Amino acid sequence: MDSANAHEADVKKHVRTYITVFVTLLALTLITVTISYLHLNVTAAITVALVIATVKGSLVASYFMHLISEKKVIYFTLILTAVFFVVLMWLPIFAHSDPIVIKHVP
């Protein structure tokens, strides 16, 4: 097999992976919608919905965006972004746990 044919076979293998990921994403969408109709308690509902969304997001990023086999510079950029993103997400939690209480003086 010459390099051109090997390359084409490699891409065809990728295409099969894309189809598998597509079917998985559809199944996960169906699961998350079905679970939303079960009326779980708030904590369980949020946990399940966000876990499924994270799995779906990871599949898109890993396979469609090829992050599963990317260069170090891209990983470094994303790790730095993730750090700042986590800080951003924690801000409302800090704000909520330490609210400004205005005392009314009679």
Next chain:
Amino acid sequence: MDIPYTINARPETGVFNAKAGIWLFLASEVMLFGALFTTYILLRVGAVEWPHGELDVPLATVNTVILISSSVTMVMSWASLMMKNFKKYRMYMGLTILAGVVFLVIKGFEYGHHFAAGELPSKSTFLAIYFTLTGLHGLHVVGGMIVNGYFWGPGSKMWKTQPERFTNRIEVAGLYWHFVDLVWIFLFPVLYLL
């Protein structure tokens, strides 16, 4: 002046320049949507009550399926170019653009329904953040469709002269489109299901 490293990888980064550029742009987009998601959390935990079941879940589920499908057609358009099949590229890219149109039409129906019912952003905190998040996402879909439309039409001439560079361009456009899909994957449960 020629733009450097449009085809081959830059030795310092290991990737072609446009790829490094789009990932830096996407990093800034993560922070943009992250700030709005943070706003959503802050508004929701501070609200006395939060509406549930007011949005059209079946319609949004259809839109989720459409956007996921468009991600697949987008990556298939890139794979078609990798296999030197320009006809298939045009077909898959056309389907991606079509999916974007259908997504926006459905979103337009949803918006129209809200407006007709007097559910404007000024009515409640929930509607304000709903319209902000979905509106910004919709603008991103429009932006992606303009770029994809260019590469489907006049921009595709590059395939004849610089096929590798054109393939790289489609990869970069694809990274942006998948990011738009990724944002919706989180918007859907957060706004519609929780």
